[in-house]
Amino acid sequence: MEVLVPFAGREPKTRLADCLRPDERAAFARAMCLDVCAAVADAGHEPTVLSTAPIDVDWPVVVDERPLTEAVNAALVPPTAVVMADLALLTPAAVRRLVGTDGEVVLAPGLGGGTNAAVVRHDEFRFDYHGASVRDHRDRARAVDAALATVDSFRLAVDVDEARDLVEVLLHGTGRAKRWLTDAGFAVETTEGRVVARR
Amino acid sequence: MEVLVPFAGREPKTRLADCLRPDERAAFARAMCLDVCAAVADAGHEPTVLSTAPIDVDWPVVVDERPLTEAVNAALVPPTAVVMADLALLTPAAVRRLVGTDGEVVLAPGLGGGTNAAVVRHDEFRFDYHGASVRDHRDRARAVDAALATVDSFRLAVDVDEARDLVEVLLHGTGRAKRWLTDAGFAVETTEGRVVARR
Numbered sequence: 488m489e490v491l492v493p494f495a496g497r498e499p500k501t502r503l504a505d506c507l508r509p510d511e512r513a514a515f516a517r518a519m520c521l522d523v524c525a526a527v528a529d530a531g532h533e534p535t536v537l538s539t540a541p542i543d544v545d546w547p548v549v550v551d552e553r554p555l556t557e558a559v560n561a562a563l564v565p566p567t568a569v570v571m572a573d574l575a576l577l578t579p580a581a582v583r584r585l586v587g588t589d590g591e592v593v594l595a596p597g598l599g600g601g602t603n604a605a606v607v608r609h610d611e612f613r614f615d616y617h618g619a620s621v622r623d624h625r626d627r628a629r630a631v632d633a634a635l636a637t638v639d640s641f642r643l644a645v646d647v648d649e650a651r652d653l654v655e656v657l658l659h660g661t662g663r664a665k666r667w668l669t670d671a672g673f674a675v676e677t678t679e680g681r682v683v684a685r686r
Numbered sequence: 687m688e689v690l691v692p693f694a695g696r697e698p699k700t701r702l703a704d705c706l707r708p709d710e711r712a713a714f715a716r717a718m719c720l721d722v723c724a725a726v727a728d729a730g731h732e733p734t735v736l737s738t739a740p741i742d743v744d745w746p747v748v749v750d751e752r753p754l755t756e757a758v759n760a761a762l763v764p765p766t767a768v769v770m771a772d773l774a775l776l777t778p779a780a781v782r783r784l785v786g787t788d789g790e791v792v793l794a795p796g797l798g799g800g801t802n803a804a805v806v807r808h809d810e811f812r813f814d815y816h817g818a819s820v821r822d823h824r825d826r827a828r829a830v831d832a833a834l835a836t837v838d839s840f841r842l843a844v845d846v847d848e849a850r851d852l853v854e855v856l857l858h859g860t861g862r863a864k865r866w867l868t869d870a871g872f873a874v875e876t877t878e879g880r881v882v883a884r885r
Binding site: 502580581584595596598599600601617618619621622639640641642643644645648649651654655658659675677680681682683 | 701779780783794795797798799800816817818820821838839840841842843844847848850853854857858874876879880881882
């Protein structure tokens with residue numbers, strides 16, 4: 488199946504500004520994107536990076552400068568999957584679970600209401616990534632009478648947006664993004680509650 | 687299978703102090719515990735609340751005042767599962783996936799390095815819930831030559847510890863904890879990044 492991997496090519500990962508410099512954010516975002524594409528390909532599917540700016544990767548790239556919602560909907564030819572480029576915990580097994588889930592609209596919720604991954608097998612469904620998008624996408628699937636399914640996956644739920652997410656990559660990542668963080672000096676630090684990544 | 691549900695009966699959920707009063711935290715923690723026990727029972731298993739203080743619930747309760755690690759290890763008679771009492775997104779399906787996963791030690795990672803749920807089918811494995819416990823538990827399973835497996839579940843990964851977790855209950859909860867939050871005036875509020883629960 489074709490898998491769109493939306494990537495913010497211009498100023499990626501601005502919400503990591505408190506722990507990474509702009510050049511580091513770009514390099515780390517690219518490492519995550521490569522991990523996602525590799526997991527998709529290793530699961531037997533075809534990743535296409537849908538980027539807002541040119542990006543140098545060994546995978547097909549489509550450049551579309553428009554906002555996420557418009558760009559994804561324009562590229563959507565069902566059946567298609569959409570997997571965000573910052574899912575640094577993604578594994579081929581998680582991709583197989585996503586694509587292997589029956590349903591005309593299959594949603595994988597992200598932390599904080601996002602829609603981190605989806606499969607669309609219905610001609611009338613369109614994305615709207617603003618706000619609590621996973622709730623909106625559930626409503627939109629019902630509105631077009633699409634059979635709705637949800638994938639319950641930690642690896643699909645953790646997108647790396649904020650400093651507190653980095654520790655998940657250190658603990659559960661297996662690829663370039665984890666190596667990038669380790670090489671940049673990040674390590675797991677114990678706190679009173681959840682552990683964090685610090686350097 | 688017997689499922690231990692550890693519950694901090696004395697001053698539960700102190701890290702929710704910035705958004706809930708002490709009496710609210712106690713009521714909300716009890717609602718979550720009841721949801722967890724109901725999901726376990728609906729999946730065909732037997733919950734036992736392992737509490738640090740007496741708690742009024744219609745499920746078997748064992749009171750053990752010791753810290754979490756000591757109390758769980760003392761109650762552990764394999765095969766046994768351990769499911770934390772603050773997994774407010776838990777469903778019978780998630781419990782079935784946990785218990786249905788083969789392995790002598792089955793771990794479900796929580797956000798920030800926790801071990802939110804586990805199944806132990808090995809006589810020598812013992813828990814240690816401090817720090818990045820999921821990493822330590824992986825090491826401990828290997829140290830006793832136990833066949834290790836991991837359950838990739840969003841519903842098992844989200845424990846409700848901090849204010850930012852409440853929105854997950856509003857978006858994905860199905861039981862008493864969600865109703866409690868709604869009745870207390872919490873609603874989903876959109877922000878620039880992940881959405882949050884506010885009242």
